Amino acid sequence: MKRVLLYVTLVVGAVVTVFPYLLVLLTAFKSSGQLHTTQPWLPGVPPTTANLTKLLGGEFPHYILNTLVMTIALTTGQLVFTTFAAYAFARLRFPGRDVLFWLFVATMMVPVAVTVIPLFLIMRELELVNTWAGLLIPYVLGTPYGIFLMRQFFRSLPAGLEEAARIDGAGQLTILLRVMLPLCKPALGTLAIITVISSWNSFLWPLIITSDEQTKVITVALAALKVGIGVDYAQIMAGGLIALVPMIAIFVFFQRYIVRSVVLTGLK
Structure with missing residues (x-):
């Protein structure tokens, strides 16, 4: 029973x-x-298939391309900068390391809506509103979750590997690039998949920072389909299907990496 x-x-x-x-x-x-x-x-x-044909025959492919460019840029930046920051927090010793790390991780508890207005004001003062730089800069240098994920993985690796490399004359950068990173492929794969999904689905910041067709992403384009009287819900669902297909494919083929992220952040 x-x-x-x-x-x-x-x-x-x-x-x-x-x-x-x-x-x-x-x-x-x-x-x-x-x-x-x-x-x-x-x-x-x-x-x-009229709804799909109408969308794909218009500007929608351009929005898909913009979303793809944004996703690739954010994922690349996350992997590079997050790895360096996580390694510093996990292996290097400097005053205030743990305090700084936990303060940084604590920012995950701050709602995104709270930081949107200050970020927008900063981008406006730097004249980066409605530009690719303004769209990417706030999130391309890493996120607290990504750094926490990679730090946990670095801490699980034996310290003897670094000591052996130092005895052989390797510097800190060589140890990271030639010893630690090859062992971090599972964690890097997990971080890449999570970043791709979050970047592709990003809506609030692209909606606020961009208004030009040249930088519009697919989530903002979908929201624009609902503007006006007499909304065509079939067309909106067709756009949603186009946006969903890549994410469903990623989840089906790489779901083990998503599950692994829970394991890595939950265990020492």
């Missing part, structure tokens, strides 16, 4: 989780008429 209840609970949870994605898929292939004449959980007969 316990096993039956367990499986029933898991099935119900799976249905509740998957249903919104199924709704997006079904609605994306409905016409405006089918949207109002069929139940939301039933497919349109016959299905239509």
Whole structure:
């Protein structure tokens, strides 16, 4: 009986989780008429690709390209700068190291909405509003979560590896690049996947800092589809499907790295 209840609970949870994605898929292939004449959980007969064709024939591919560029830039910056910062917090000894680290990690408790206005004012004073630099700079140098993740992994590596490298005459940078980083591939893969997902789904900061078509990303473009009277929900769902496909593919193929991030941050 316990096993039956367990499986029933898991099935119900799976249905509740998957249903919104199924709704997006079904609605994306409905016409405006089918949207109002069929139940939301039933497919349109016959299905239509007009919504996808309309979006992909306009500016939407450009927004996808902008999102891809932003995601690659943020992921690259996160991997580089986060690794150096995490290694310093994990292995180097300097006054106030632990206090500085925990103060930095404590910023994760500050809501993003609280920092948006100060960040925008700083970007405005630097004349970086509506530019790629203004879009990327606040988050390309690393995040508290990423540094915490990499620090935990560095601390799990044997200190004897560094001592052996120092005996062989290796400097600090050589130890990091040639000894530690090859051992950090699982953690780096985890950080890369998490950064790609968060960057692709980023909405609030791109919405505030950009207004030009040249820097508009896919999440902002989706929000713009809802402006006005007589919203075409089928078209919005088609745009949502386009935005969802890369993320679903990443989760399916790299979910073990996402699960591993929980393990790395939860264990010493």
